[in-house]
Amino acid sequence: MKKVMFALAAVCAVAGTVAMAQQRERRAPDPRSMGGGDCRDNPYNCADAPNPLPAATTVWLEEMTWMDVRDALKAGKSTIIISTGGIEPNGPWLVTGKHNYVLHANCDAIARKLGNALCAPIVKYVPEGDIEPKTGHMTSPGTITMREDTFRAVLTDTAESLQAHGFKTIVFIGDSGGNQAGQKAVAETLTKKWAGKAVALHIPDYYTYNVVTKHFEDQGALPKDRKSDGMHDDPVITLNMFIDDPNSVRYDARVKAGKASIDSVSIADKAKATDLAKKIVAFRADYTVTAINKALTAAGRTSMQ
Numbered sequence: 001m002k003k004v005m006f007a008l009a010a011v012c013a014v015a016g017t018v019a020m021a022q023q024r025e026r027r028a029p030d031p032r033s034m035g036g037g038d039c040r041d042n043p044y045n046c047a048d049a050p051n052p053l054p055a056a057t058t059v060w061l062e063e064m065t066w067m068d069v070r071d072a073l074k075a076g077k078s079t080i081i082i083s084t085g086g087i088e089p090n091g092p093w094l095v096t097g098k099h100n101y102v103l104h105a106n107c108d109a110i111a112r113k114l115g116n117a118l119c120a121p122i123v124k125y126v127p128e129g130d131i132e133p134k135t136g137h138m139t140s141p142g143t144i145t146m147r148e149d150t151f152r153a154v155l156t157d158t159a160e161s162l163q164a165h166g167f168k169t170i171v172f173i174g175d176s177g178g179n180q181a182g183q184k185a186v187a188e189t190l191t192k193k194w195a196g197k198a199v200a201l202h203i204p205d206y207y208t209y210n211v212v213t214k215h216f217e218d219q220g221a222l223p224k225d226r227k228s229d230g231m232h233d234d235p236v237i238t239l240n241m242f243i244d245d246p247n248s249v250r251y252d253a254r255v256k257a258g259k260a261s262i263d264s265v266s267i268a269d270k271a272k273a274t275d276l277a278k279k280i281v282a283f284r285a286d287y288t289v290t291a292i293n294k295a296l297t298a299a300g301r302t303s304m305q
Contacts, residue, residue, distance in 0.1 A: 035066050059111040062121045069165070072118060079117035079169040080162050082155065083107045084179040086126045089140035091231035093259070095248050096142045098241060099175035100124050105244040106206075107173070109285035114292065117171070120158060127151050127178045136178075148182060155186045163190075163198045169301065170198065171292055173206035180204055191299070199299050205291035212236050212284060221276055226264040235265040236280055242267065243277035 030039045037045035044052070049067070056068040061080070064072070083106075085099035095101070103122050111117040128145035129136025137143045146154070159170045170190070172183035180202070187200040194200070213236050216222045222235055241248045251267070254260040260268040267273040 034070075059108055059117065060119050060121075064118075069118075073166045077116050077118055078167055079114060079171060080120050080167045081107050081111055081117055081171045081173060082120045082123065082158055082162075084123040084126050084151075084155070084172070084174040084176070084183065086128060086137075086176045086179070087124060087142065087144040088128050088137040088176075089143060089232060091229075091233040093250050093254060093262070094233055094238065094241060095250075097124065097248070098237065101241040101244045101248045102175050102237060103173075105240060105281050106175075106284050106288075109281050110173075110288050110292075113285050113289045120162065123151075123154060123158070125151075125154075126174075126176060127182070151179075152182045152186050155182060156190065159186065159190055159200055163194065168198045169296065170200045172200065172202045173288065175207065177207065180207060199296075199301055201292065201295045201299065203288060203291050203295060206284070206288045208287070209234075209236060211287065212280065215283060216276070216280070221279070222265060228263050231262075233262055235262050235267070238262050238267065239273060239277040240280050240284070242273060243281055 027038075027040070032039040032046045032048070034047045035045045035049075039046040043049055047070075051065075051067040051071055053065075053067075055071060056064045058064060061069065083103040085097070085103050087096045087100075088098070089096060090098045100122050107119040107122070111119050125144050125146045127148050128143050129138035131138060131145060136145075138145050155172065159172075162170060170187075172187055174180055174183050184202040184204070187202040190198075190200040213222065213234070216236070217224045226235075228234075238249050242251060246252065249267075251260070251270075255268055260266060
């Protein structure tokens with residue numbers, strides 16, 4: 001008899017829980033609700049709930065809470081950078097996510113220099129070649145490609161999501177050549193669609209490794225007469241990755257194996273490599289921010305809009 005009573009009690013408890021859940025589902029949506037819950041169930045789910053924690057110091061959207069993002073927008077951080085990288089082969093030393101490591105260092109620096117910007121999560125999958133038959137980088141194992149129309153759809157949905165939340169300037173930068181055309185097309189389409197409410201900018205000047213290389217050659221930081229190793233790698237991109245994560249260029253293993261050089265440029269001196277890597281990131285950030293501000297001026301906007 002006791003077992004029957006316990007069973008009945010359990011059934012009633014479950015039924016009560018289900019009934020409460022159904023009752024909540026039937027409630028009209030509360031326009032104050034944000035944060036993934038209902039404002040009526042917890043004050044932290046309310047649009048105007050004060051953030052219980054100090055302001056976030058990161059510029060990466062994925063490392064922020066929804067309250068952090070809300071407060072950043074209110075504080076004037078209305079620019080967001082959508083960066084596109086890739087997963088592709090890069091010789092024996094560099095990991096396949098080369099461009100994504102570069103962007104992790106560079107987008108952070110660009111956003112902080114702009115002062116009113118955040119970084120969206122890096123779009124890591126981009127067009128790298130055909131799947132069948134395999135073309136481009138798809139001939140090497142580990143490559144992940146994306147169809148051009150899929151890539152453009154991802155960029156469009158990402159940008160429109162961010163614009164819907166109040167970002168006024170959406171900046172596209174790509175660390176690979178195959179990313180540029182799609183970014184340009186999407187930026188032009190969205191700017192026209194938004195008709196002044198917001199603007200999307202494709203910044204081709206970010207992808208100017210030749211400019212970066214020449215600058216550091218002229219500065220004497222890189223020898224002009226260096227010999228190429230004939231790989232999908234070079235000192236600038238190696239050091240740009242190194243500053244984000246030394247293991248992404250297999251730094252310790254290369255030093256141990258006596259392979260810590262690229263195109264006749266040694267990176268074995270860690271302090272010297274770190275110093276040059278920081279300068280590379282700073283130069284690329286300065287160069288890109290200048291290009292962004294020029295693009296904003298051409299679009300009839302200021303960097304604080």
